[in-house]
Amino acid sequence: xxxxxxxxxxxxxxxxxxxxxxxxxxxxxxxxxxxxxxxxxxxxxxxxxxxxxxxxxxxxxxxxxxxxxxxxxxxxxxxxxxxxxxxxxxxxxxxxxxxxxxxxxxxxxxxxxxxxxxxxxxxxxxxxxxxxxxxxxxxxxxxxxxxxxxxxxxxxxxxxxxxxxxxxxxxxxxxxxxxxxxxxxxxxxxxxxx
Numbered sequence: 001x002x003x004x005x006x007x008x009x010x011x012x013x014x015x016x017x018x019x020x021x022x023x024x025x026x027x028x029x030x031x032x033x034x035x036x037x038x039x040x041x042x043x044x045x046x047x048x049x050x051x052x053x054x055x056x057x058x059x060x061x062x063x064x065x066x067x068x069x070x071x072x073x074x075x076x077x078x079x080x081x082x083x084x085x086x087x088x089x090x091x092x093x094x095x096x097x098x099x100x101x102x103x104x105x106x107x108x109x110x111x112x113x114x115x116x117x118x119x120x121x122x123x124x125x126x127x128x129x130x131x132x133x134x135x136x137x138x139x140x141x142x143x144x145x146x147x148x149x150x151x152x153x154x155x156x157x158x159x160x161x162x163x164x165x166x167x168x169x170x171x172x173x174x175x176x177x178x179x180x181x182x183x184x185x186x187x188x189x190x191x192x193x194x
Contacts (some may be wrong), residue, residue, distance in 0.1 A: 021176065022060035024068060030054045031073035034082050043082075051083035052137070056113050059139030060177075101153040103161055104141075104192070105131050107168040114173040116141040116181075121155070128167040138177055142184040150189035157194070 030053050037045050058079055061069065069075050100121035108114050117131040118141060136144065157172065159165050172178055172194070185192040 022057045027057040028072040056137045059137045104156045125163040145188040153191045
Protein backbone atom coordinates (compact mmCIF):
# COMPACT_ATOMS: atom_id res chain seq x y z
CA UNK A 1 0.00 0.00 0.00
CA UNK A 2 2.84 2.40 0.88
CA UNK A 3 4.42 1.83 -2.55
CA UNK A 4 1.15 2.79 -4.28
CA UNK A 5 0.81 5.96 -2.16
CA UNK A 6 4.42 6.94 -2.85
CA UNK A 7 3.95 6.24 -6.56
CA UNK A 8 0.81 8.42 -6.67
CA UNK A 9 2.56 11.19 -4.71
CA UNK A 10 5.49 10.99 -7.13
CA UNK A 11 3.10 11.19 -10.10
CA UNK A 12 1.49 14.31 -8.57
CA UNK A 13 4.92 15.89 -8.23
CA UNK A 14 5.68 15.12 -11.89
CA UNK A 15 2.34 16.58 -12.98
CA UNK A 16 3.04 19.75 -10.99
CA UNK A 17 6.49 20.09 -12.55
CA UNK A 18 5.28 19.34 -16.06
CA UNK A 19 2.52 21.96 -16.13
CA UNK A 20 3.72 24.46 -13.54
CA UNK A 21 5.75 27.60 -13.81
CA UNK A 22 6.46 27.41 -10.10
CA UNK A 23 7.84 24.56 -8.03
CA UNK A 24 4.74 23.88 -5.95
CA UNK A 25 6.44 21.49 -3.51
CA UNK A 26 9.27 23.93 -2.83
CA UNK A 27 6.82 26.81 -2.36
CA UNK A 28 4.69 24.85 0.11
CA UNK A 29 7.74 23.63 2.04
CA UNK A 30 9.14 27.16 2.24
CA UNK A 31 5.82 28.62 3.38
CA UNK A 32 5.36 25.95 6.06
CA UNK A 33 8.96 26.41 7.22
CA UNK A 34 8.42 30.15 7.71
CA UNK A 35 5.12 29.50 9.51
CA UNK A 36 6.82 27.09 11.90
CA UNK A 37 9.64 29.55 12.62
CA UNK A 38 7.04 32.18 13.51
CA UNK A 39 5.13 29.78 15.79
CA UNK A 40 8.35 28.78 17.57
CA UNK A 41 9.46 32.43 17.78
CA UNK A 42 12.67 31.54 15.93
CA UNK A 43 12.51 34.40 13.46
CA UNK A 44 16.30 34.80 13.54
CA UNK A 45 16.42 31.65 11.35
CA UNK A 46 14.15 33.33 8.85
CA UNK A 47 16.18 35.38 6.40
CA UNK A 48 15.99 37.13 3.08
CA UNK A 49 17.12 34.02 1.15
CA UNK A 50 14.16 31.94 2.35
CA UNK A 51 11.74 34.80 1.72
CA UNK A 52 13.25 35.49 -1.70
CA UNK A 53 12.67 31.86 -2.70
CA UNK A 54 9.05 32.06 -1.53
CA UNK A 55 8.47 35.42 -3.23
CA UNK A 56 10.04 34.25 -6.47
CA UNK A 57 8.08 31.00 -6.61
CA UNK A 58 4.73 32.62 -5.70
CA UNK A 59 5.29 35.06 -8.55
CA UNK A 60 5.61 32.11 -10.96
CA UNK A 61 2.52 30.20 -9.76
CA UNK A 62 -0.70 30.00 -11.73
CA UNK A 63 -4.08 30.79 -10.12
CA UNK A 64 -4.79 27.07 -9.69
CA UNK A 65 -1.44 26.58 -7.99
CA UNK A 66 -2.08 29.54 -5.69
CA UNK A 67 -5.33 27.88 -4.59
CA UNK A 68 -3.28 24.79 -3.63
CA UNK A 69 -0.83 27.00 -1.73
CA UNK A 70 -3.67 28.59 0.26
CA UNK A 71 -4.77 25.12 1.38
CA UNK A 72 -1.23 24.28 2.56
CA UNK A 73 -0.37 27.47 4.49
CA UNK A 74 -1.59 31.00 5.03
CA UNK A 75 0.03 32.65 2.00
CA UNK A 76 -1.06 36.19 2.86
CA UNK A 77 0.24 35.98 6.42
CA UNK A 78 3.55 34.36 5.47
CA UNK A 79 4.30 36.25 2.27
CA UNK A 80 2.96 39.70 3.04
CA UNK A 81 3.57 39.84 6.82
CA UNK A 82 6.29 37.43 8.00
CA UNK A 83 8.50 37.96 4.95
CA UNK A 84 7.98 41.69 4.51
CA UNK A 85 10.92 42.73 6.73
CA UNK A 86 13.20 40.40 4.74
CA UNK A 87 12.18 41.49 1.25
CA UNK A 88 13.19 44.72 -0.47
CA UNK A 89 10.91 47.64 0.34
CA UNK A 90 8.45 48.32 -2.45
CA UNK A 91 9.75 51.57 -3.87
CA UNK A 92 7.49 54.58 -3.75
CA UNK A 93 7.75 55.72 -7.34
CA UNK A 94 7.47 59.47 -7.81
CA UNK A 95 6.70 60.87 -11.26
CA UNK A 96 9.50 63.44 -10.86
CA UNK A 97 12.06 60.62 -10.61
CA UNK A 98 11.07 59.28 -14.03
CA UNK A 99 11.30 62.42 -16.17
CA UNK A 100 14.18 60.76 -18.07
CA UNK A 101 12.33 57.46 -18.32
CA UNK A 102 13.40 54.28 -16.59
CA UNK A 103 15.96 51.54 -16.97
CA UNK A 104 15.09 47.90 -16.44
CA UNK A 105 17.72 45.24 -16.01
CA UNK A 106 17.25 41.48 -15.75
CA UNK A 107 19.76 38.79 -14.95
CA UNK A 108 19.93 35.16 -14.04
CA UNK A 109 21.62 33.95 -10.88
CA UNK A 110 23.42 30.62 -10.70
CA UNK A 111 20.41 29.05 -8.91
CA UNK A 112 18.37 29.78 -12.03
CA UNK A 113 16.30 32.63 -10.55
CA UNK A 114 15.68 35.61 -12.79
CA UNK A 115 15.83 38.99 -11.05
CA UNK A 116 14.93 42.50 -12.18
CA UNK A 117 16.03 45.99 -11.22
CA UNK A 118 13.92 48.99 -12.20
CA UNK A 119 15.60 52.36 -11.77
CA UNK A 120 14.85 55.91 -12.85
CA UNK A 121 16.69 56.84 -16.04
CA UNK A 122 19.91 58.77 -15.49
CA UNK A 123 22.99 59.59 -17.51
CA UNK A 124 25.37 58.01 -15.05
CA UNK A 125 26.39 54.34 -15.28
CA UNK A 126 24.95 51.95 -12.68
CA UNK A 127 26.99 49.39 -10.74
CA UNK A 128 25.93 45.78 -10.35
CA UNK A 129 26.00 46.33 -6.56
CA UNK A 130 23.40 49.07 -7.03
CA UNK A 131 21.24 46.79 -9.21
CA UNK A 132 21.41 43.92 -6.72
CA UNK A 133 20.44 46.25 -3.86
CA UNK A 134 17.09 46.98 -5.57
CA UNK A 135 16.50 43.57 -7.19
CA UNK A 136 12.90 42.46 -7.55
CA UNK A 137 11.16 39.23 -8.36
CA UNK A 138 8.82 39.22 -11.34
CA UNK A 139 5.84 39.66 -9.02
CA UNK A 140 7.44 42.71 -7.35
CA UNK A 141 8.33 44.19 -10.75
CA UNK A 142 4.75 43.90 -11.99
CA UNK A 143 3.57 45.63 -8.79
CA UNK A 144 6.07 48.46 -9.42
CA UNK A 145 4.71 48.87 -12.96
CA UNK A 146 1.31 49.70 -11.44
CA UNK A 147 2.90 52.53 -9.45
CA UNK A 148 4.67 54.19 -12.39
CA UNK A 149 3.03 57.11 -14.11
CA UNK A 150 1.67 56.25 -17.59
CA UNK A 151 3.76 56.79 -20.73
CA UNK A 152 7.11 56.27 -18.99
CA UNK A 153 9.65 54.94 -21.48
CA UNK A 154 11.61 51.95 -20.17
CA UNK A 155 14.81 50.72 -21.79
CA UNK A 156 15.46 47.07 -20.93
CA UNK A 157 18.99 45.69 -20.50
CA UNK A 158 20.81 48.63 -22.01
CA UNK A 159 24.16 47.32 -20.88
CA UNK A 160 26.08 50.40 -21.96
CA UNK A 161 24.61 52.01 -18.83
CA UNK A 162 26.20 49.39 -16.51
CA UNK A 163 29.70 50.09 -15.22
CA UNK A 164 30.77 46.53 -14.31
CA UNK A 165 28.48 44.38 -16.44
CA UNK A 166 30.76 41.33 -16.28
CA UNK A 167 29.64 40.74 -12.66
CA UNK A 168 26.10 39.64 -13.59
CA UNK A 169 24.73 37.32 -16.25
CA UNK A 170 22.33 39.78 -17.92
CA UNK A 171 19.61 38.10 -19.93
CA UNK A 172 15.94 38.28 -20.74
CA UNK A 173 13.69 35.88 -18.84
CA UNK A 174 11.88 32.92 -20.39
CA UNK A 175 9.44 33.61 -23.23
CA UNK A 176 6.45 33.19 -20.90
CA UNK A 177 7.89 35.56 -18.30
CA UNK A 178 8.81 38.04 -21.04
CA UNK A 179 5.20 37.97 -22.30
CA UNK A 180 3.88 38.57 -18.76
CA UNK A 181 6.22 41.52 -18.20
CA UNK A 182 5.43 43.09 -21.58
CA UNK A 183 1.68 42.57 -21.05
CA UNK A 184 1.81 44.15 -17.58
CA UNK A 185 3.79 47.07 -19.02
CA UNK A 186 1.20 47.59 -21.77
CA UNK A 187 -1.64 47.42 -19.22
CA UNK A 188 0.12 50.11 -17.15
CA UNK A 189 0.51 52.17 -20.39
CA UNK A 190 4.33 51.99 -20.22
CA UNK A 191 6.59 51.95 -23.26
CA UNK A 192 9.09 49.11 -22.87
CA UNK A 193 11.82 48.61 -25.45
CA UNK A 194 14.21 45.68 -25.50
